[in-house]
Amino acid sequence: MAFRRYRALPQGEVTVEEFRAWLGQFDADGDGRISRDELQRALRSLNLWFAWWKARAGVRAADANRDGAVAGDDEVATLFAFAQRHLNVKIAELGASYY
């Protein structure tokens, strides 16, 4: 995939809905799941360092059913929490239930 332009995350605080919408554009094969490769592309678009490592860590943290991808509301919510802790994404309205 060459120089496709991705929508950036909104500036300032990000809600889980915004995060999910942003993440969805990296679902290259459209299967509704974010694989490690797809997450890596997402993190690269944020100009994050160590995108490969962070994608691996993010999927590992969020992939509750161990199918190798982030899928479903619960796993996206966990990834969202991971992004807040490790990727310096500012998160709005993060409920205690995500922990």
Ligand SMILES: [Ca+2]
């Ligand atoms: Ca996918």
